[in-house]
Amino acid sequence: MTRPGTVAKAGEAKLLSLVRRWCGAGSRRPGGGIGDDCATVKTGARTLMTTDAFVEGVHFRREWTPAWHSGWKALAASISDIAAAGGVPTAAVVSLELPPSLTVAWLREFYIGLMACARRFRIAVVGGNLSRSSHVACHIALLGDAPRRRVGRAGARPGDIVAVTGRLGGSLAGLLCLRRGIRGRAAEVARWRHMVPVPRVEAGRSLALVASAMIDVSDGLVHEARLIANESGVAVALVPGGVPVHPAAAALAVALRRDAVELALGSGEEYELLVCVPRRRWGAAVRAARRGGVPLTAVGEVRRGTGVTLAGWSRNPRGFDHFAGCWRATDGPAGSR
C-alpha cells in the first residue's frame, strides 16, 4: 500500500521523533518543545510575532528547488519580516503539510536547510505540527525581540530619503533562469540569490534606530514603496536609474530579454530592506547599514501626495498578486485593486 521511504510508511509518531532529532538540542527544553503540544519561550515585555507560508506550486516547485533550499527559504521569509521591524528573531514553530507519497529523505533535507537558517540567526525551533495534505506547505510563525523603537510602514514624511539595502533583481533573474532552464555562471549566482536569500537582521536592527519607515522587499520594490506611500499618506518618488542592480541580473538581462532596471524594480523575494530616512540622519543610516554588512543606496524621496512615481519611466511596474496568480500592474492604490 505505502511505499518504503515515504512519510506514509514512516507514520506520524516516527516522523515526530525524526523531526525532534533533526531540530537538535534546542528543540528539547524543559517546559515543552517538539513533541509536546506547546512550548515555553522566554520573552521580554514586547514581542514581535509574524507568520509566513511556503506552498508547493505557488512559492516553490519540488522539481526546481532542492529540498534544503526550500527549508532555508521558508524560514528566511519570516525572519525578513522581523528584520524589517528592527527586531531580533528568537523562536519559531513550523506547521507542515506533507503528501503521504513524500519521501522521508526529502523531508530530512528540508529540515537540514531550515535548521541551517535557524542556526545562522540563532533561532530556536520550539515546536510544530505535521498534517497530511495533497502538497507540501510550510507555515512558520516566528517570534522576535522587539526593538526599543518600533519602526513600521506609516512613519514616512515628505523630504525623507528613500533607500534600499544591497542590490536588487537577482531573485527574479534566478526565478526566470529556473523557469527557462538557463544555465551558466551568472544564472547559478542568480538562482542561489533566489533560493537562499539572507535576511538583513543586523542591518534592520541598526536602521530601525534612524529610519522613519521600513519594509522588506518581498513582493518587489515598487510594490513595497506603494505600501509605505499608502500607509504613511505620502507619495514616493523613485528614480529607477538609481536603483542598485544585482550583478547577476545585469549580466542576464539580455539572455532574459528584460531590462536590468525592470528586473530590479519588480523582483520579489529579495529580502532587502526599503527604508525612509530623514535627511539629517542619512549619514547615520549609511553607517547603520554598514554595521549590518550591506551597502545602502538612495533610490528616491518622499513627497507630499499619494502613490509611487518613477522618474523617466514609462512602463508599468508590476507586483505579484497571489490570487490572480499572475504578475499584474500595481498602478492604482493597493486598496482599489
Next chain:
Amino acid sequence: MTRPGTVAKAGEAKLLSLVRRWCGAGSRRPGGGIGDDCATVKTGARTLMTTDAFVEGVHFRREWTPAWHSGWKALAASISDIAAAGGVPTAAVVSLELPPSLTVAWLREFYIGLMACARRFRIAVVGGNLSRSSHVACHIALLGDAPRRRVGRAGARPGDIVAVTGRLGGSLAGLLCLRRGIRGRAAEVARWRHMVPVPRVEAGRSLALVASAMIDVSDGLVHEARLIANESGVAVALVPGGVPVHPAAAALAVALRRDAVELALGSGEEYELLVCVPRRRWGAAVRAARRGGVPLTAVGEVRRGTGVTLAGWSRNPRGFDHFAGCWRATDGPAGSR
C-alpha cells in the same frame, strides 16, 4: 476568467482589507497588526507558543461543515493546547491557504466563526498571511501567558489518579453522523460537539496547579494516555467502564453500530483534558475542574511499567494516524510504529 465573488476576483489587497475589517479593532494596533508584516504583542517573562493546522480534506470538508464552524474549530484546536499547559491564550496569527475559486462569502463566514472563538477566549488576532493554494488550509500559531507552574506530559508518577474533564465520545459520534448522513436530535448534538468544541481554558488553568501531568484529548483518550505513559516512563491503567460517555454518543451507539465506550475511548478532537493527579490532591483537582465549569471523572491510575492497559477490554483501542490516512492500532509504544 475569474468568477465574481471569488477570492481571485477580489485580489490580495482587497482580501487583506476585508480580513482586517473582519478581525475588528483588536487587529489594528499601534506597532503593527493585520496588514503589517509583523505584530507587537505584550508578553510576560515566559510565553507559551503552539501551532495547529486545519486542512481541507483532512480535518474538515467544505461540503459537510459550515464555514463558521471551521473557523471556530481551527482556533479552538490551538487554544486547547494552551489550556493543556495551564496557560491563558493571548494572541494569534492566522496563515491561510485559499483556492482562487473560493468565494469571499465563505471566507467571511469562516472569519465570523474564528473571531467568535477569539472573542470568547479574549484572543487578539494580530496578524496573518494569505496564500494561493489548491485547497483551504488554516495554520494558526497562538501565544499564551505561561502559568506559574508548568505542567506537561512527563510528570505522571505511579499512584496518581488518571482523570478526564467533561464527557467523551460526542465528537467521534458527530463525525460518523456527518459521514453517514444520520440525522435527528442526538445527531445534531453530536455534530455540534464535533464542530464547535469548547476548549477547557478555565479548568486547565486551575488543574495545572494540582496536576502532575496534563494533555488535551485531541487524538483520543487511549492515544493521549499512551503519550503520557511514554513521556513519564510509567504505565497508565484505564478502566473503560469508568469513562464518562457523552449522552449523544450513548444515544447514537446503536444507530452507529459502535459500542458507546469504544466511541468514548477512541474519540479525537474532544478538547477535554486528561490529567494525572497525586491522590492527596484529588479533592483539590475536583474543585479546580468545578471552578472551570466541568466535571472531573477518575478513569484509571498510573502504575509502574510501560504502555496503556484497559481493564476488562479485549478490543484494540485505535488512534488516528495522519500519514497512513487511517485509524490504526496503537498497541505498541508510539515510537515503534
